[in-house]
Amino acid sequence: MINKLLGIKYPILQGGMANISTGSFASVVSNSGALGVIASGGMDKDTLRKEIRVCKSKTDGVFGVNLMLLHPQIDELAKIVIEEKVPVVTTGAGNPSKYIESWKKEGIKVVPVVPNSTLARRVEQYGADAVIAEGCESGGHIGPMTTMTIVSEVVQEVKIPVIAAGGMCNGKQMVAAEILGAQGMQMGTVFLATKECPIHENYRNAILKASSNNITVTGYSIGMPVRLIKNDMSRKYLAMERKGEDKMELEKFTLGSMKKAVLDGDTSNGSVMAGLVVGQINKISTVEETIERLMSEYYSEWEKIGEKYKTKRDENR
Ligand SMILES: Cc1cc2nc3c(=O)[nH]c(=O)nc-3n(C[C@H](O)[C@H](O)[C@H](O)COP(=O)(O)O)c2cc1C
Structure with a gap:
């Protein structure tokens, strides 16, 4: 299990969220038994x-830093995680291969985010601990x-543990990811609906109010798609894209x-990034309550599967 590899109680990672997941927020997640991740x-x-x-200063638990490889100061950030003895590094937006050896030498667990199995295979060759x-x-x-x-393709292609991300906010979805072969689950949107998440109240309310019909994707025309809640900004952006x-x-x-x-809480002209699970999120909870709920649903779903299997087997006897 990923718990042992990363030194966490539960197989849950809070995904790095740019401009949102601060050191303080990550510490709250880590203190609740999951992996808190600071976004660079x-x-x-x-x-x-x-x-x-x-x-x-706020946790003795394991935490991570998410490095965006397109960051203009990425070489310096890659050194800071070593100097500050960060236990886990996740990476986004590219191929981190050239940094992996230097991080591994310092005992950092390296867990890149991959959008396809080609990059998963590549980072495995360079020594990534999981993807x-x-x-x-x-x-x-x-x-x-x-x-x-x-998830199923990457599980087929690499030997290192695979963590699933995208579209999970309850225990059923976590079990589904595990059935596909994932050993851990990374979530972002569900953590936006927590009391401690350092976002403006308007952003939090937008998450509560939105249904999956309110979600759109901008940026396909320039090869940088972003999933967010529809608003004036996204409508204007999409009109600009249509105009070329x-x-x-x-x-x-x-x-x-x-x-x-x-x-600023400007949910009309700002970018209110959120995933398709928003339609299933209708309550603000603390981080600890969220993680405890996820784990209790996860165990109860596995129990139900066990019961269903026993009944099916008995029916066929
Ligand atoms: C508001 C927001 C900002 C995000 N920023 C980053 C980021 O800076 N780096 C990154 O690797 N992933 C980023 N992600 C992706 C998350 O880390 C995580 O993988 C994703 O949210 C999981 O899917 P979910 O939203 O369905 O839970 C972001 C996601 C959200 C919702």
Whole structure:
């Protein structure tokens, strides 16, 4: 199980969320038995170092840092996780192969997020400890495959443990991921609906209110699809894409749009990233309650499966 590899109580990872998952938030998750992950997206190198120290001061548990490989200071961030003795590094938006050896030498567990099995095989060759196979049901930047297809394909292609991500907010979905061969589950959207999540109240309310019909994807035309809640910003962006606006113009339009939603609570003009599970989330809970609920549903679903199997076997005798 992934628990032993990462040193966590439950097989749950809180996915790194740019501009949201701070050191303090990650520590709350780690103190609740899952893996809290600080997101480097939206932070400069000094802020990342500061957030890692905040996290360490608030938990004795294992935590991780998510490094976005497109970050302009990525080489420096890759060194900071070594200097600060971060236990787990997850990576997003690219191929982290060139950093893996230096992290592994320092005892860091390396767990890249992969959108396909080609990258999964590549990072396994370079020594990754596990991979997170992320389906496009996820909030934020997405790849082309669904969780159902990517998890089973990656499990088939690599020997290292696979963690499923995308489209999970309850125990049934966790069991489904395990049946596909995943040994752990990474979730993001469900953690947005927690009391401790450092987002503006308007963002939290938008998560509660949204149904899956309110979700859309922008950025396909420039090869950078992002899943978010429909609003004025997404409608204008999609209209610009239909008109064939180039990458520079589109990027200019969304500059700072995530901070607008997360910090200012501008859910009309900001980027309210969220996954397709929003339609199943209708309550704000603490992080601890969320994790305890997930685990209790997970165990009870496995029990039900055991009972169903016993009944079926007895019927066929
Ligand atoms: C608001 C938001 C921001 C995200 N930012 C990042 C990020 O900075 N880096 C990353 O690797 N993944 C990012 N993700 C993806 C999550 O880490 C996680 O894999 C994903 O949310 C799982 O799918 P779910 O949203 O269906 O739970 C983000 C997701 C959300 C919802």
